[in-house]
Amino acid sequence: MQATSRVSVGTRGIILYALTAVAVTSATAPTASFGQTDAVTFTKDVAPIFQASCQTCHRDGAIAPMSLMTYEESRPWARAIKDKVSTRTMPPWYIDRNIGVQDFKYDRSLSDDQIATIVAWVDAGAPRGNPSDMPPPRQFADRDKWNVGEPDLIVPIPEPFVVAAEGANWWGDLFSDSGLTEDRWIKAVETKPSPEGFPVVHHAVTRLQESRDSDEGDFLNEYAQGKNGDVFPAGTGRLVKAGSIIRFNMHYASNGTETTDRTSVGLTFYPKGETPEHELFSRALAQNYDLDIPPGDDEVRHDSYHPFTENVRLTGYQPHLHNRGKRQCIEAILPDGTTDMLSCSNWDFGWHIVYNYADDAQPLLPKGTFLHTTTWHDNSAGNRWNPDSRNWAGFGQRSSDDMSFTWTSYYELDDEEFAAAQEERRSMTNEDN
Ligand code: HEC
Structure with a gap:
């Protein structure tokens, strides 16, 4: 932060946040037990981290290639886990931690202490530990459920998309008519695979466009596992024009079983005639x-x-x-x-x-x-x-x-x-x- 010491008043909050984020992390993160007699174990130290930061993706029926719910499932991956977490390849979150704002919504990255804990566990031979230390399994929300609440308008991709059991990743754009006949302001948006589609939807980015070929358009929302949709700040909204086309930029990945997905975007409107103070x-x-x-x-x-x-x-x-x-x-x-x-x-x-x-x-x-x-x-x-x-x-x-x-x-x-x-x-x- 030294380079930004001549910061203007308007941006002081950035500095503030970098500092508080550090304080919070060190106060709450589990600490690796270096130099202590009680060794780092899966049940006591590692499972809570996996529950919080890995299992949304690493469990049956989700996008990652293997489940990290139990010791038996995790143990064979110990070396790869050490490699991916210590290089910060996993969880996927690539913000530079030494520069700029450090406080984000849906931040799934690990603290340095958490990484040290995982590395110490792997280096110690990835021991299980005392079974009674194992936290109860994490419960996950129903895949039918919209995190932003039941939307007023749900627009799916034009047709169900079949992902073959084996095959290369598929990237591409799919377009759907929103069906809107009048302009509406939205206050929340969520993009979500259909319940069976979760294991194959790597990510989905939705945009609003006036026509299929237009290059202009407003970003709507990004779906990735572990993210909950966007509820806009109070008093702000995004305008969806009558006749808008929704562009789904999809990334599908095969997972060994032929799977059909029908990703949708859900929009929650401001009441008719109500205009938010600020356009987002x-x-x-x-x-x-x-x-x-x-x-x-x-x-x-x-x-x-x-x-x-x-x-x-x-x-x-x-x-x-x-x-x-x-x-x-x-x-x-x-x-x-x-x-x-x-x-x-x-x-x-x-x-x-x-x-x-x-x-x-x-x-x-x-x-x-x-x-x-x-x-x-x-x-x-x-x-x-x-x-x-x-x-x-x-x-x-x-x-x-x-x-x-x-x-x-x-x-x-x-x-x-x-x-x-x-x-x-x-x-x-x-x-x-
Ligand atoms: C947002 C979803 C997501 C989260 C969160 C996540 N992973 Fe992953 N992980 C994946 C996907 C998908 C892959 C497959 C490779 C890719 O697509 O990048 C993967 C790959 C891996 C691999 C490599 C597997 C191989 O085939 O070699 C390891 C190891 C791993 N993850 C560990 C973790 C750990 C440990 C955590 C938590 C600290 C974590 N991941 C969090 C989605 C996730």
Whole structure:
């Protein structure tokens, strides 16, 4: 955080949050018992971590290749588990923990202490421990249930999608007519596989478009296991225009059994005639049409910028890169010339993760701020997603082309509202210090 010591008042909340997050983690995370006589065991130390951070995906009928519900199921994977958690490949969550905002909704990452516990367990030979230490099995919500409550409108993909028992991953776009004949404001949205589809839906990203071919459109929502749909902040909403098309960007993965899915998006409306105070925008910003990615190069940097002409409260972001993507950082260049690094995250083409800032950590950016996006691409053979490291790559729509922009969710505040939001942050900083 040293680099951002010249931070303006409007962004102090970011600093605040980085500090509180650290404090909370060390207070509540289970600590590895280094130097103590009681060894780290599965039942006492590791099972609670797996319950909290792994089992939404690693259980029967979910997306991951193996279940981590019991000791018997976990033990054979001990080495792979150590590898994946210590490199922070698992759980999938690629925010840089040393830079920028650290407080997010649906954060499924492990603390350093939790990783140390798992590593110590594996290094000790992955012992079971005392069976009576085993916590009761975690209960999971019914797969029929919508986390945001029963939606007013449910729009499924056009037809059931059959995923063969064996086969390559399938990525693609499916389009459905929303059927809306009038404009409506939504206050919550959730994207969800059908109950039988959960094991094969790796992720689903939904967008609103005016037509199938349009490139413009508003981001709606991202489904990934362990995420609960989006209920927008009070007083904000997203406008769904009459005749909107819903675009489902799907990633299906075979799991050994032929499986049929019918993912749907569920929308919850504001009452007819009620307009929320603020429109929640989701926009592709700082698109770089001028990418120049030489063959073989494993670290190609590009920068792009977007000016905010209004005050904004940034509620979330998602890097948008293709196969050769490696990493993206977003920084605010404030009107007074100071800069504030907001977030950096590594990119894995297999996981399209939306990072939603916790309410009290949402960056407040005064009008005149530039969003500065820096992207790195890896066009070497070392990138497992690279279709061909011998080829130059540039901007384009095909998945063999590449891209660089930032999906952002934000709403605008007038000067008075912005001053009030800053004041609220300031008082939180004072209370906490
Ligand atoms: C959001 C879903 C999700 C969560 C949460 C998650 N995993 Fe995974 N995991 C997967 C998927 C899917 C794969 C298959 C590889 C891929 O798609 O990236 C995987 C792969 C793995 C592998 C590699 C298996 C192999 O074939 O070598 C390990 C080990 C693993 N996960 C451990 C964990 C542990 C430990 C946790 C919790 C600390 C965890 N995962 C949390 C979805 C998840």
